[in-house]
Amino acid sequence: MGSSSRDFTFNNTADALYKKVVEITVYLEECGVSARVIDNIKPVLVELLTNAVKHSGAISTLIKVAVDEDNIVIKKIDWGTPLMLNILGRQLLWPISANFKKEIISIYNDFNCTLKAKLQAGNRVSFFVEDFNDTHQMPDIGNVTEHFGLLIITSVCTSFEYHYDTAGANNNFIATISRQRTL
Amino acid sequence: MTIIADVHSNAVVANIQPAEANLTVADSFKTELNTLVDEGYKYLVVSFDNVVYVDSSFLGALVSSLKYAISNKAEIVLSGLNKDIQNLFGLIRLDKAFKIYPTTTAALSAL
Numbered sequence: 001m002g003s004s005s006r007d008f009t010f011n012n013t014a015d016a017l018y019k020k021v022v023e024i025t026v027y028l029e030e031c032g033v034s035a036r037v038i039d040n041i042k043p044v045l046v047e048l049l050t051n052a053v054k055h056s057g058a059i060s061t062l063i064k065v066a067v068d069e070d071n072i073v074i075k076k077i078d079w080g081t082p083l084m085l086n087i088l089g090r091q092l093l094w095p096i097s098a099n100f101k102k103e104i105i106s107i108y109n110d111f112n113c114t115l116k117a118k119l120q121a122g123n124r125v126s127f128f129v130e131d132f133n134d135t136h137q138m139p140d141i142g143n144v145t146e147h148f149g150l151l152i153i154t155s156v157c158t159s160f161e162y163h164y165d166t167a168g169a170n171n172n173f174i175a176t177i178s179r180q181r182t183l
Numbered sequence: 184m185t186i187i188a189d190v191h192s193n194a195v196v197a198n199i200q201p202a203e204a205n206l207t208v209a210d211s212f213k214t215e216l217n218t219l220v221d222e223g224y225k226y227l228v229v230s231f232d233n234v235v236y237v238d239s240s241f242l243g244a245l246v247s248s249l250k251y252a253i254s255n256k257a258e259i260v261l262s263g264l265n266k267d268i269q270n271l272f273g274l275i276r277l278d279k280a281f282k283i284y285p286t287t288t289a290a291l292s293a294l
Contacts, residue, residue, distance in 0.1 A: 003232050014207045018236060042236070050206060050238045084259045112276040141253050144280050146237035155274050 003068040004031050011060045012052050012078075021045045024065060031067040035177055041072065044156050044175050047149045048076045056080030056171065070180070071158070076173040083125070083162050083171060085117060094164040095123050108147055111139035115151050123164040127154040185212040186229075188219060194226040194294055195219055196287055199234050206240035213244035216259070217251050225257045228290040232263035233294040242277065249280065258282075 006027055010020050024045055025038050041068075052061040058080030066073045085092040087105050102118050107115045114130045127150060135144075145151070153175055154160045163172040185208045189196040197216055201208050203212040219227055229245070231237075245259075252259045264272065272278045284290035 014203075014205060017205065018203050020286070021236075039270060042267060044205070046205075046236060046238050050240065054206060054240070069215050095286060139279055141246075141250050141280060144246050144250075144277075146243035148275055151275055152239060152271070 003066065005064065005066040006026065008063040010049055010052060010063055010066065012056060012059060012061055014053050015045070017025065017049045017053065020049060020063070024063065026065065027065060028072065033067060033072060035097065036114075037072070037177065039180075040156050040181075041074075041177055043152050044074065044177065047153050048173060051149060051173070052076065052078060070178065071176045072179065074175045074177075076175075077170055079168075079170045081171075082164050085125070092119075095166050107150065108145050109118070110145040111143045115154060123166060125162045127160045127162075129154050185272060186215045188274075191291060194228060194291055195224040196228045196230055196291070198201070198230045198232065202233055202235045204231075204234045204241040205238040205258055206238060208239075209240040209244040212241065213248050217246040220252050220255050220257050222250070226294050227252065227257060227259045228284075229259060229261050230263050230287050231261065231265070232287070234268065236273070237268055237271065242271075242275075246277070246280065260284060260290050260293070262287045 008020065008024055010016065025042060028038050028041065030070055056078045058078040062077040064075040064077065082094045085105065085107065087100060092100065094137060096119055103119045107119050109115065116128055116130055118126045118128070120126060124182045129151065156177060157175045158178045158181060159176045163174065165172060185201060186197040186199055197219060199212065216227065249259050262284045263286060264283060272283065274291060284293060
């Protein structure tokens with residue numbers, strides 16, 4: 001098959017969230033994406049749209065979905081509040097200061113992983129997860145995080161980035177999921 | 184009301200009512216579940232039988248309640264997770280933090 005893409009508009013309300021998830025997954029089915037991969041993508045869509053409801057402050061969000069033979073790329077674009085990250089107790093401001101470029105920061109960690117972000121040139125941040133262990137022991141519950149949104153997306157995706165477009169003053173979350181990846 | 188409590192002789196089953204367990208009900212869910220802990224129940228089964236999906240806000244509320252329960256020497260176990268929710272718990276390793284049973288009956292039998 002070739003490549004395909006479609007744009008979806010989300011009105012940033014919780015009531016419309018799951019309907020939009022279903023609408024996008026129906027499109028992925030039409031593109032021939034397997035049920036297994038769609039199952040993996042559902043929580044990514046839920047968290048991207050939840051992020052829009054909770055944090056963007058914009059009245060709508062554009063979701064651009066592109067499918068090719070290898071990957072599904074989901075871009076979430078809004079003109080609301082830029083992503084808030086803290087570095088050493090101070091909020092990261094956009095555009096990123098030259099002092100912070102190429103720095104790796106920990107966003108949060110718990111008993112099984114650390115969620116990190118790499119600051120990059122061009123006002124980009126890429127997220128990645130480190131230190132998953134495979135212990136079968138019950139964790140110390142006090143060390144379990146209560147913040148799962150970015151962790152869920154990053155754990156599913158082969159890459160997950162945020163880009164703040166200073167010229168257009170818009171926020172771009174870019175989630176790439178391999179059609180071959182098995183979780 | 185986010186949960187309906189079904190009291191048994193030595194446990195309480197908290198049946199989640201909304202199909203969409205998301206940010207709109209996360210706070211009320213946590214409050215209602217913590218109230219059951221305050222009432223003295225020591226074994227709480229949270230039933231997901233009605234739930235289609237959960238989001239990170241709801242998961243955060245669930246973990247917060249688990250911490251509250253443990254600090255009060257109570258236990259929270261889960262039942263009735265559909266395939267998508269079960270996979271999500273595995274993805275972020277929450278299946279290590281909670282005991283998960285296929286049905287409420289199985290969860291009550293394990294006590």
